[in-house]
């Protein structure tokens with residue numbers, strides 16, 4: 001057993017990483033003031049102000065509602081990496097992982113030093129602070145920033161694109177959350193993290209740039225499989241002509257999409273945050289330690305995301321339809337909405353019928369439960 005003492009030395013064991021060492025590393029560097037699904041501008045502003053001088057922070061610009069959007073720079077190396085989170089305001093796991101990452105990057109860990117010397121990071125934690133305040137995917141004008149890469153109607157899209165053009169990153173990390181409805185194809189597991197090397201055309205051509213993106217994903221996946229085997233999925237590579245990642249990749253900036261997803265009984269996405277942190281750490285370390293990124297083949301061994309997961313399944317629930325009492329299974333997906341300032345969970349009906357082919361955290365025998373007592377909603 002490795003004795004790690006007080007320091008975070010897992011990186012000394014790159015070739016035989018200890019899961020225990022990694023978990024110690026995250027426990028030590030987890031940003032304690034961020035928790036759960038609700039991460040808004042006022043949560044991160046004091047953290048940015050308190051970053052050590054190793055980081056250079058500036059205000060990149062302001063959101064539609066006038067909230068600052070910050071830029072945090074780290075490192076002096078040649079490999080330029082752009083990372084952003086919360087371009088969808090209600091997708092907060094990547095932001096939590098980024099602030100954990102900042103704490104680790106400020107440590108005396110040798111891998112952090114290698115990243116500092118080998119890379120220059122430009123981080124935008126919370127690109128859409130207005131959406132975060134509303135807990136919505138879209139910005140204050142109702143624009144989905146991840147479908148605005150061509151038009152760039154939103155000021156937030158313009159700020160991100162200006163960063164891309166000025167900084168000219170070699171690699172980008174585009175941090176999102178996906179819904180709990182995704183399982184890893186061929187397993188009963190939710191897709192706790194999913195990755196994508198976005199396509200640059202409808203033919204989904206395997207370009208040199210995409211191969212480089214894939215090789216970073218392969219490195220991250222290899223580590224994660226040691227921690228949560230068979231909980232990693234591959235997001236569809238269908239070409240989205242107005243999506244950010246597809247366009248950035250097409251413009252020659254290799255873009256890794258990270259979709260933070262569900263881990264059983266972790267509605268707060270605190271376990272997922274931890275795995276998201278490991279993914280970022282491994283991806284950056286890989287980019288700092290290598291010059292050639294051609295180990296892409298194993299990308300295609302990552303199973304696809306499938307759509308067979310539900311937070312809760314109520315079996316044999318009696319529902320009145322057209323005046324008749326019918327028995328059916330009801331699959332529920334838990335979402336969060338802001339009500340009177342607080343995030344409130346809602347149990348939304350996702351699927352009905354025979355759900356025996358679905359997987360779930362919890363299966364409830366609902367034979368003796370009244371439908372109306374469950375307080376389920378349709379959206």
Ligand SMILES: [Zn+2]
Nearest residue numbers: 088091176177
């Ligand atoms: Zn998203």
